[in-house]
Amino acid sequence: MDRANSLDRALRERARAVIPGGMYGHQSVGLLPDDYPQFFAKAEGAHIWDVDGNRYLDLMCAYGPNLFGYANPEIDAAYVRQLSLSDTLTGPTELMVRLAEELTAMVTHAAWAMFCKNGTDATSMALVTARAHTRRKTIIRARGAYHGAAPWCTPRPAGTIDTDRAHQLFCDYNDVASLEDAVARAGGDLAAIFAAPFKHDAFIDQAAPDPAYARRARELCDQTGALLIVDDVRAGLRMARDCSWSLLGIEPDLSTWGKCIANGHPISALLGSEKARTAAASIYVTGSFWFQAAPMAAALETLRLVRDTDYLERIMALGDRLAGGLVERAAAAGFGLRCSGPTQMPLYLFDDDPDLRKGFCFVSQMLARGVYMHPWHNMFLCAAMTATDIDQALEAAEGAFAVLKREAAGLAPVEKLAFLSAGQR
């Protein structure tokens, strides 16, 4: 089962010379098993090929952007068609207005939209809008929740300074008392409460939002005049054809979107309710490529597929099929495997596996069998996947669990994740 990796190794060598650390950001394989490829060559539908020509069923979906399949012919055709007309030019096109109209028609709480490029742009704009609206400073967010990689929120502090995170208070996700305590600590200065639609922190079990927590967040914002922000960058369109907290009957004042709203083409968005409109109009935010027309054309085509297909029901059914099959096969091999999070955005963790050595062994074995899984970040299913793909993954899992069973007792510690068992996170 030895996969070729010489081209990947050679590219890493070249990369080390001209890219700090060889690679950076969420797609660095620095904290993945050593046999994971860093560089890819091709993507189509639900599959990716690394630079050595190995093909994988991709359960990461580009960390979210791939919702309707890589190189989706309809969406990419819309992009290319618009590119020949206009893309980045001296002003926006009608597509910007149409996209704002369609998003506000689709997302219940939203009366307006602003477009940007990064998910972090959207969450940062939400922060600034809330402070402009309330003329207050303090925000509350959940400990360990990811809301982007700007100095105010990046998960690794190197190069950031104390003032970057001034006026921030932390609570524990789903813990109403800790939220109430943070609101009390904010005194009269609360500008916003940030909330992920579900708890999707790395390295630990995911958690569905407790409806009581979501309701209380809404109430506390209403009582204090602060804005409720649902950060749907990661989960948007994979939970609902609306803001993800619409499933709980909770409407935020602001929601942030990105990742898959144009199926991998670069665009993100801040949506807001009527209440926040004046504040949003008062802030100065912009970017060289924010008014690009081609990603907007792709987003419109993506939204058409969202409306007109059963993609959501299908990825949920595929997620259930994968979860049921994996947990069952793990049990048959004698392992406790926990699926947490929505099954279409699942995280799989083994019982009794503090430094993820079982997880690392398992995903490496899956990789060797043509299935790209992540050992500690939630994964993503897409509408290009089929039941056959899932069944092939389950067949691969039988082989992977068998190897794990054979090797479990002798697995070496995962040194690069030693910080997990040290409880340093």
Add this chain to the structure above:
Amino acid sequence: MDRANSLDRALRERARAVIPGGMYGHQSVGLLPDDYPQFFAKAEGAHIWDVDGNRYLDLMCAYGPNLFGYANPEIDAAYVRQLSLSDTLTGPTELMVRLAEELTAMVTHAAWAMFCKNGTDATSMALVTARAHTRRKTIIRARGAYHGAAPWCTPRPAGTIDTDRAHQLFCDYNDVASLEDAVARAGGDLAAIFAAPFKHDAFIDQAAPDPAYARRARELCDQTGALLIVDDVRAGLRMARDCSWSLLGIEPDLSTWGKCIANGHPISALLGSEKARTAAASIYVTGSFWFQAAPMAAALETLRLVRDTDYLERIMALGDRLAGGLVERAAAAGFGLRCSGPTQMPLYLFDDDPDLRKGFCFVSQMLARGVYMHPWHNMFLCAAMTATDIDQALEAAEGAFAVLKREAAGLAPVEKLAFLSAGQR
């Protein structure tokens, strides 16, 4: 000369319903003459068409990104070709390494590259890298200089708070004494000095960098261990086939790039010297679309054109032709017109025109004659422009100056720019 604008008006109405203020950011026409179109339909070469079908020679070039012509066939073909192979996927492609290799080969001071989406991403990463490298906090930048639109640097403060700009000191561009004073005030805490390659502030005359200022900035960084950052997002590739301050013989530690490096496709970059590599590898920055392959393919093709064509010499010659012709025709009509900045990125201001009423009248008349100019932001020439285009613009200018001459005495104040005469900026 009445241009149709009913479709633009109708779109603005629709936009007001679903976009805060109807439009935001640098491409809002809020501070332009009332007859300027907000929405466009098409772009090709050096020309743009508004939604009402009016065609303009576009002297804004998308505020910079258009360097080799809109819808450049070679660059867009590279984009589309790559799109069919892979774009946003679960990791980078070889193109990322190649692009880093080519940029570091081209830019003298650079040993490494990191890619991102917005110019603001690059400047923010430079800030964080400098603080990580020095383990200090204070940065110095020039009063009124634009380095992006994040809370630490956005030119309009709504929604930002005092701590967003903590540990920043200001100097006056080209004023060595004010720079030395700021360095002295920083005490032992200086992390970085930011510098625009030339003074390209809005609303006022641009200025070439004083070599003594650039040299002193370099010396002060060397003496204190701080990093020198040249923000080449706006001017990069339009001054030199290298960092713009290479023209002065000054090598920064970090330089930021964006706008035109992929001719309008969305990518920006931070380049750095060997000294800053370890710090750059230590920071956590990322974005959903930062490792997109298609914009990297477009950037590689753009760099090929940068290397293999005389685009730079041509846009400089065209800039000189435009400047000479405009200033001469203005004088013939009895007006003092100042061209400041490099002629390929010029700003034109009239003498004795504190609220820009002459400027507004003139650019409106140019617009009516099919030439899109900006009254208070530097403009951009591109390699798709020809001497014939410039000559047509000069012919239009004769008509525009004639109207201005007739109407100058009776021009109404420009109320939307009243803040300029009030000296509030």
